[in-house]
Amino acid sequence: MSGRRVAVRPLRRRRPLLAALVATGGALTAVATVLAVVASVFVGGLAQRYDAGRSVLHDPFPTGDRPSDSSGALDVLLIGSDSRARLDPGDDRATGGRSDTLMVAHVSGDRRHVSLVSILRDSWVDVPGHGTAKINAAYSWGGVPLTVRTVEQLLGVRIDHVAEIDLADFAGMTDALGGVTVQSPSAFDTGGHHFVAGANELDGAAVLAFVRERHSFADADHTRVRNQQAFVRGLVDRLTSRDTLTDPGAVQRFVSSTSEYLTVDPGLTSSTLAGLGWSLRGLRPGDLDTFTLPTAGGGTSPDGQSYVRVDEAQLAELAIALRSDDVSGWRATHPGA
Numbered sequence: 001m002s003g004r005r006v007a008v009r010p011l012r013r014r015r016p017l018l019a020a021l022v023a024t025g026g027a028l029t030a031v032a033t034v035l036a037v038v039a040s041v042f043v044g045g046l047a048q049r050y051d052a053g054r055s056v057l058h059d060p061f062p063t064g065d066r067p068s069d070s071s072g073a074l075d076v077l078l079i080g081s082d083s084r085a086r087l088d089p090g091d092d093r094a095t096g097g098r099s100d101t102l103m104v105a106h107v108s109g110d111r112r113h114v115s116l117v118s119i120l121r122d123s124w125v126d127v128p129g130h131g132t133a134k135i136n137a138a139y140s141w142g143g144v145p146l147t148v149r150t151v152e153q154l155l156g157v158r159i160d161h162v163a164e165i166d167l168a169d170f171a172g173m174t175d176a177l178g179g180v181t182v183q184s185p186s187a188f189d190t191g192g193h194h195f196v197a198g199a200n201e202l203d204g205a206a207v208l209a210f211v212r213e214r215h216s217f218a219d220a221d222h223t224r225v226r227n228q229q230a231f232v233r234g235l236v237d238r239l240t241s242r243d244t245l246t247d248p249g250a251v252q253r254f255v256s257s258t259s260e261y262l263t264v265d266p267g268l269t270s271s272t273l274a275g276l277g278w279s280l281r282g283l284r285p286g287d288l289d290t291f292t293l294p295t296a297g298g299g300t301s302p303d304g305q306s307y308v309r310v311d312e313a314q315l316a317e318l319a320i321a322l323r324s325d326d327v328s329g330w331r332a333t334h335p336g337a
Contacts, residue, residue, distance in 0.1 A: 169205030
């Protein structure tokens, strides 16, 4: 399969994921952003830890015509998978594996704002060369390159970088920071964990249950995506807290942990992250905006698949906003997205 991963060093096991930071998610771009800021302070040791720990995707970008990149903005595709979901026969996974979470982190050209756009995995879209299907099928049919091409065609923007992570790895990232606080929109129970409406202080095991759960909610994946976005925010808040930034040991643990779990395109090196981090040094948690690609209800395919319809009118407006680097303006008129 194209887009195969090539490990820079042997890992205990291969892991496919997103960050919100820039994380399911993610959090991976946001994560990458804050990591970069920290790396600019501890350049030598942290850069070595990151470059030695990461795995690298081979040929992650599609060939042929791709959208132009003229706005100065940066778009990072975060691909999340869930190793546990492969064992769930109700999770609609093909033999080749499907992306469980898709997020696009749009970093504004002036580096003052980051928009994290979640794409529901059951979104019914055109997959180049395969016709209409759920967007997560692109990964099964063509790996990372076809996933990138599908997202680029959907949003009309060029993907500059790609990062993959398994949702299970959110646990290690969380524990490396000593836990994170997430805001849950509602109370629910899953996997032996109880979550209250509002603030929840979570360790790695609880985070894993929080970002995975969907059966507890009437709108299933919609709430699950919002919970993943809440995790990203919580991760960024903890990363940028004074307690973390003034604790070199915590920073080193997080860099080592995160790099071990990431699989990235060849260009997403420590020096790239350091440069991005320096340009985003004025960014605050409030400058991160999270939302979901607009949808318009559900549908059923001729072969019986239940899917989520994309709101084509709002998608067209969002695509224009992304290309013109005016996502904040679009969000001002679509606060409910």
